[in-house]
Each structure stands twice: as structure tokens, then as C-alpha cells.
Amino acid sequence: MDRDETLRRLDQLAAQFDEMVDASVSSNADDEHDPEGSTIAFERSQLDALIRQARQHLDEVDAAADRITDGTYGACQTCGRPIPVERLEARPVARTCIGCAAVRPAAPAGSHIRTHGRDGTVPSA
Numbered sequence: 001m002d003r004d005e006t007l008r009r010l011d012q013l014a015a016q017f018d019e020m021v022d023a024s025v026s027s028n029a030d031d032e033h034d035p036e037g038s039t040i041a042f043e044r045s046q047l048d049a050l051i052r053q054a055r056q057h058l059d060e061v062d063a064a065a066d067r068i069t070d071g072t073y074g075a076c077q078t079c080g081r082p083i084p085v086e087r088l089e090a091r092p093v094a095r096t097c098i099g100c101a102a103v104r105p106a107a108p109a110g111s112h113i114r115t116h117g118r119d120g121t122v123p124s125a
């Protein structure tokens with residue numbers, strides 16, 4: 001795993017979500033003048049969901065950057081095994097391998113789920 005490449009990808013990901021939120025906010029402003037008022041509430045709720053997702057993803061990106069810093073990036077946080085490169089390419093912020101992801105959703109940022117490190121050591125964070 002090339003560290004610089006990963007960091008660049010995470011930066012791009014964060015930038016994409018920033019743009020998406022900006023675009024959503026401006027399109028929401030336009031909706032104020034939409035004569036089809038009945039769609040506004042629906043679009044607002046869609047927008048809220050998009051922004052929540054974007055923020056959640058930014059949290060994931062931040063968490064991934066932290067893992068790069070502390071050297072745990074690319075290791076499954078549930079079973080400790082390496083996450084396959086193909087999965088990291090498809091989902092750079094993945095915290096778990098496919099097997100563990102299928103069992104339950106990825107833990108939220110700051111979760112206490114990582115109680116053991118790759119080598120059985122307890123992380124200080």
C-alpha cells in the first residue's frame with residue numbers, strides 16, 4: 001500500500017464530499033422558489049440524508065487518516081487481518097475485511113471496538 005497514494009485518495013474523497021454538500025446547499029436554496037412546493041419537503045429530507053452521509057464519510061476519512069498515522073491502516077479492526085487491497089481500492093475508508101463487514105456494520109468513529117491490535121497489543125488511543 002503506497003501511503004502517499006492513499007493519503008491523496010482520502011484527500012480527494014474529502015474534497016468530493018465537501019463539493020457535494022456545497023452543491024446540495026445551493027440547490028436547496030433554489031428550491032425555495034420551486035413552484036412545486038410539495039417536492040420541497042421530500043428534497044429537504046433527501047438533502048439532510050445526503051449531508052449526514054457526507055459528514056459521516058468525512059468522519060470515516062478522518063479516522064482512516066488517523067489509522068495511516070498510527071500505522072494500523074489496512075488492518076481489519078475486528079479480526080486484525082489485512083484488508084484485501086481490492087476492498088481498500090473500492091472503499092479506502094474501510095475499517096474491516098469483507099468477512100467482518102458482512103457480519104455487522106462498521107463501527108462508528110471513536111468506537112471502543114478496537115480492543116486489540118494486529119499483534120495482540122492494546123493500542124494506547
Ligand SMILES: [Zn+2]
Nearest residue numbers: 076079097100
Ligand atoms: Zn475482519
